[in-house]
Amino acid sequence: MQRSRETRILNFICVMLVLLAGAVRLLGYYYGTFSYNSIIFMFFTASAFIWIYQLQRRLVQPDVRRNLTVCALMMIFWMMLRTIKYEFLPDGSFTARYAWYLYYIPQTFCVLLMFFSVLHIGRPQNRPISRLWNLLYIPTAIITLGILTNDLHRLAFYFPDGLAKWSDSDYIHGLFYYISVLWIAVLFVSILVIVFVRCAVPENRRKIWLPMIPLALAVIYSISYIFNEDGLIVITFKMPEFMCFIFAAFMECLISVHLIPSNDSYGDFWNTSSIGAGIMDNNGVIRYKSEQSVPVTEEQIRNAEKNAIFLNYGRVLLKSHAIHGGFGYWTKDITEINRLNCELADLGDVLAEENAMLDAENKLAEERIKVEQQNKLYDDIARSVTPQLDRISNLIDAPSKSDETFEQSMKFACILYAYIKRLSNMLLMFHQNTYIPSGELCLAITESLDYVRLCGIKAYFDYNGEGELKGEYALLAYEVFESVIESGIPKADAVLVNLDISSEYLNLRIELNNPNEILSKDFMKDKVKAVGATFDTETENKTEYVSLYLPLGGESV
Known part of the structure; x- marks a missing residue:
């Protein structure tokens, strides 16, 4: 469905008004012979009211019209604040600073109203969205209040020269600012996901790229603003002006490609x-x-x-x-x-028999897949613990004649058995779920150290953090721990293990005093490299220091 001629003309007028505002700013910037902020405000106000007229004429659902109309009025309020700040308030004054803080009211709430608007897609006109969505006003209000109260905590903007000499061109962004930007980005992504999922016309979904263009322009502008404040685009359009245009252009693109329902070109x-x-x-x-x-x-x-x-x-x-x-x-x-109904009536019994046969085949296929998965799991477990099983077999097949040596061999076999048991349990978890609780890794190390103490070795374990680890990370950490223990026995007399887990990394550190063998720095090189980990080992005064560092990338550990 194409846009009507009236819609195209009015959209063109809006764009031209915005471009004229940019041209006026360039003239004022380079020649400086007139006050241009008020002229820019009039251009943007005119384009906003044209857009409001467009919304009232084209949008079907009253709630969507109301939300986007309020959004357009907030844009006018935003531009009014900017005009007052630069035309009527002294630079560096208290009132100018708070006018600047007030920018974030329309900036934050506009995107929330846009989000509320797309929630109505696919719903009858007389059926409002759930009131629970109004809870989103709470984080939005907290973010806005955090910025408005910046003078109290400096967590949104920090002025190196102090409040007395503040400047909106010389400051450091703080926590509340980044939360505000993140909140807006999350809402924009949510809007795109909702309109894509709820759109009832598959053909319109293919046009999802069009509303992404304003977002791409916003990213380009932000990069230019950060790295080149004297660039042409930044000089032509200041941040409030550009963001008002982006907000309106984004929603207009959604409406134009009918990802948001409208009655434009209704007769066509x-x-x-x-x-x-x-x-x-x-x-x-x-x-x-x-x-x-x-x-x-x-x-x-x-x-x-x-x-x-x-x-x-x-x-x-x-x-x-x-x-x-x-x-x-x-x-x-x-x-x-009708033809199919006749055929189905004749073939009903045949289909019933075929369905019964298909059900039986499906059950057999499910059982076969289940058996194959179990066999694969058992093969993985057997392959992972083969070295330990072989060592236990050797200890049992060739027992020492000395009672003391035999006792030490059995204690060492207990360490190997504990590793086999715990590793098998972790592999079972890994096959059922890609994540393993960090507590399971902690319990595995704790049990292994209990048997290490039976060998007369002093063992200490310190554990920090909790969560869920990717299965391959947990298995690698336990395998490194076991390799250090096995290489240190029987000469080692003390071992200290520290496991530190956060949302960004897993760090396993082991100190082994007087080890029997020293692990090479190339130990498990392929496995360590495959997960982007770092493995290091050092020796000093008969003490081996082993470190395994796994970056987790801030995702679910």
Whole structure:
């Protein structure tokens, strides 16, 4: 569905007003012979009111019209604040600073109102969205209040020269500012996801790239603003002006490609619709009908409101529904459906038997897949613990004749057995879920150290942090721990293990006093490299220091 001629003309006027505002700023910047902020305000105000007229004319749902109209009024308020700040308030004054802080009221709430607007997609006009969505006003208000109270805590903007010598061009961004930017970004992404999922016309979803253009322009402008404040685009449009344009352009793109429902080119929709449909007024005159619509009478349309009517010897189904000012009706060719119903009636018994056979085959396939997965799991467990099983087998097959040596061998076998048991348990968890609780890794190390103490080795374990680790991270950490323990026995006399876990990293540090063997720095090189980890080992005064560092990237650990 294309935009109407009126819509295209008004959109063009809005864009031209914005470009004229940029041209006025350039003239004022380079020649400085007149006060241009008030002129820019008038241009933006005119374009905002044109857009409000567009919203009232085209949008179907009252709540969406109201939200976006308030959004447009907030943009006018934003531009008014900026004009007052630069035209009527002294530079560096207390009032100018607070006018600057007030920018963030329309900036933050506009995006929230845009988000509320898209929540109405796919809902009847008389069915409002859940009141629980109003809870989003709370974080929005907290972010705004955090910026408005910046003078008390300096967590939004920090002025190196102090408040007395503040400047809106010399400051450091703080926590509340970044939260505000993140909140806006999250809402924009949520808007795109919602309109894409809820759009009822698949063809319109392919045009999702169009509203991304204003967002891309916003990113380009932000980069230019950060790295080149004297660039042409930054000189032509200041941040409030550019963001007002981006907000309106983003929503207008959603409306123009009908990701947000509108009645622009309403008549063209009915004329070119691929379904048989039409609209009749209360006087019985058919105002719109599609090319696929079959001839119908006023009486048939009125009767079809209560019960479906069959036309053309039962080959076409007619239904209608009362709307404001008349009736909407639609027809459907059910010839193929009738033929299929006849065939289905004849083949009912055959299909029932085939369904029973398919169910049996599906169950067999599910069982086969389950057995294959179990076999694969058992193979993985057997392959992972093969070295320990071989060592236990050697200890049992060739027991020492000395009681003391035999006792030490059995204690060492207990360490190997604890590792086999715990590693098998962690592998089972890993196959059921890609994440393993960090507490499971902690319990595994704790149990292994209990058996290490049986060998007469002093063992200490310190654990910090909690959460869920990717399975391969937890398995690698436990494997490194076990390798250090096995290489240190029987000469080692003390071991200290420290496990530190945060949202950004896993750090395993082991100190082993008087180890039997020293691990090479190339130990498990391929496994360590595969997960982007860092492995290091050092020796000093008969003490081996082993470190495994796993960056987790700030995601779920």
